[in-house]
Amino acid sequence: MRAKGSALTRVPVLExxxxxxxxxxxxxxxxxxxxxxxxxxxxxxxxxxxxxRTGDVRAFxxxxxxxxxxxxxxxxxxxxxxSEAEDAVQEAFLKIYRGAASFRGSxxxxxxxxxxxxxxxxxxxxxxxxxxxxxxxxxxxxxxGTLPPASASDHPLRLAIxxxxxxxxxxxxxxxxxxxxEGFSHREIAGVLDVSEGASRxxxxxxxxxxxxxxxxxxxxxxxxx
Amino acid sequence: MTRHCTRGQDALxxxxxxxxxxxxxxAARCAECAxxxxxxxxxxxxxxSLRREWESPGLFPKIAAAIEVERxxxxxxxxxxxxxxxxxxxxxWIPLAAAAALFVVAMAGLxxxxxxxxxxxxxxxxxxxxxxxxxxSLEDVEIAEANYVRSIERLSVLARPRIESPTTxxxxxxxxxxxxxxxxxxxxxxxxxxxxxxxxxxRELLAMYxxxxxxxxxxxxxxxx
Numbered sequence: 001m002r003a004k005g006s007a008l009t010r011v012p013v014l015e016x017x018x019x020x021x022x023x024x025x026x027x028x029x030x031x032x033x034x035x036x037x038x039x040x041x042x043x044x045x046x047x048x049x050x051x052x053r054t055g056d057v058r059a060f061x062x063x064x065x066x067x068x069x070x071x072x073x074x075x076x077x078x079x080x081x082x083s084e085a086e087d088a089v090q091e092a093f094l095k096i097y098r099g100a101a102s103f104r105g106s107x108x109x110x111x112x113x114x115x116x117x118x119x120x121x122x123x124x125x126x127x128x129x130x131x132x133x134x135x136x137x138x139x140x141x142x143x144x145g146t147l148p149p150a151s152a153s154d155h156p157l158r159l160a161i162x163x164x165x166x167x168x169x170x171x172x173x174x175x176x177x178x179x180x181x182e183g184f185s186h187r188e189i190a191g192v193l194d195v196s197e198g199a200s201r202x203x204x205x206x207x208x209x210x211x212x213x214x215x216x217x218x219x220x221x222x223x224x225x226x
Numbered sequence: 227m228t229r230h231c232t233r234g235q236d237a238l239x240x241x242x243x244x245x246x247x248x249x250x251x252x253a254a255r256c257a258e259c260a261x262x263x264x265x266x267x268x269x270x271x272x273x274x275s276l277r278r279e280w281e282s283p284g285l286f287p288k289i290a291a292a293i294e295v296e297r298x299x300x301x302x303x304x305x306x307x308x309x310x311x312x313x314x315x316x317x318x319w320i321p322l323a324a325a326a327a328l329f330v331v332a333m334a335g336l337x338x339x340x341x342x343x344x345x346x347x348x349x350x351x352x353x354x355x356x357x358x359x360x361x362x363s364l365e366d367v368e369i370a371e372a373n374y375v376r377s378i379e380r381l382s383v384l385a386r387p388r389i390e391s392p393t394t395x396x397x398x399x400x401x402x403x404x405x406x407x408x409x410x411x412x413x414x415x416x417x418x419x420x421x422x423x424x425x426x427x428x429r430e431l432l433a434m435y436x437x438x439x440x441x442x443x444x445x446x447x448x449x450x451x
Contacts, residue, residue: 055293055294055296055297057290057293057294060289060290060293061286061290064286064289068285068286069279072278072279072280072282072285073277073278073279076278077276077278082278082280082282085278086282086285089285089289090285090288090289090292093289093292093293094289094292094293094296097293097296097297098296157268157269157272158272158275158276161269161272161273161276162276176273177276180269180270180273180274181273181274181276181277182277183274208266208269208270209238209239211269212238212262212265212266212269215265215269216262216265220265221261221264221265
């Protein structure tokens with residue numbers, strides 16, 4: 001079992017937001033764990049945290065600069081729409097402000113920030129399940145905020161994977177998105193989801209296995225078989 | 227009838243690197259397993275293309291304005307020592323207030339009982355002595371509040387051209403913040419309408435108006451410079 005808050009307290013693992021957008025290419029099973037844990041430039045965590053505690057807008061701006069783009073992407077893939085993703089990011093920032101006073105540093109700020117974001121997205125999904133009358137929900141999240149077709153043509157598999165993702169269990173989907181799409185390491189995911197690193201690896205394997213099954217049964221084939 | 231090879235499927239059911247290695251060797255002479263393996267690899271390859279990026283220039287100003295509003299809504303004492311006071315201790319005043327209220331009620335009851343010489347039942351003696359005191363205070367508060375709001379509205383009229391057609395991102399920021407403050411004011415006003423004697427809500431409303439006044443003054447200062 002992972003000792004909670006041990007390594008996480010020492011390694012500011014999520015600070016580097018400029019890591020490769022394709023970190024998972026090398027991953028067959030689930031790839032090497034520590035991809036490139038390099039601290040990024042910017043304010044030290046202590047300064048950032050004290051700024052957030054006092055409601056200093058510059059601290060939040062720094063946090064947004066460091067993580068805003070990735071937060072939007074995570075939320076968009078979990079919720080399905082850009083507008084909802086932006087709402088979730090805004091809500092997460094408010095929760096960060098409200099919670100900064102009681103944050104005791106058992107994880108890095110960045111891990112904590114993504115934990116808040118993922119939980120905010122789960123809350124929105126729960127709300128959506130309770131109020132399914134919104135007609136947009138029936139569309140599976142596409143429509144407003146769909147990416148331009150250039151992306152789809154670069155990766156014909158993208159749409160198929162995206163559709164199949166909605167059929168995964170929420171945790172499997174989240175781990176897949178964080179690891180394979182956003183380039184988080186298993187250590188980081190363990191901190192965000194409050195699970196062990198082993199559980200994160202197992203969830204990723206299950207997610208990929210299920211995706212592979214779903215794609216295969218819907219007729220999608222690898223290039224080698226074409 | 228076509229025979230399907232199940233070795234690929236079996237190997238992919240297990241999270242076992244050695245099974246995967248054996249599958250790779252086998253896939254060199256089995257088209258179906260090669261296809262499964264290729265698909266497995268391609269999922270990882272295609273996944274990063276699911277990353278979403280889009281411009282949202284208005285998002286951070288909205289976040290900043292929401293945080294400002296949240297900060298203005300916090301009682302000053304909490305703002306002064308935000309992380310020294312744990313959540314539970316914020317509610318320590320409740321039992322003290324309850325005890326004080328009980329004491330006041332008991333003393334008032336005793337007084338009424340003494341005045342009546344202990345013979346007659348209570349006939350609302352306390353309330354008839356000064357029945358309009360609370361109402362009158364409320365009236366004073368409402369008059370002062372109305373005057374204050376009017377002065378802020380005058381300031382709003384002066385700032386309106388800048389708010390309605392902002393020329394820089396800073397003014398967009400101010401506009402967002404003022405909109406949020408206005409919606410918070412409407413919300414608190416609705417709560418006050420339901421409970422006019424709630425002094426806590428009145429204080430919160432005052433804090434909102436003060437924040438609005440400060441923001442308008444800053445905006446005007448920026449406009450002049």
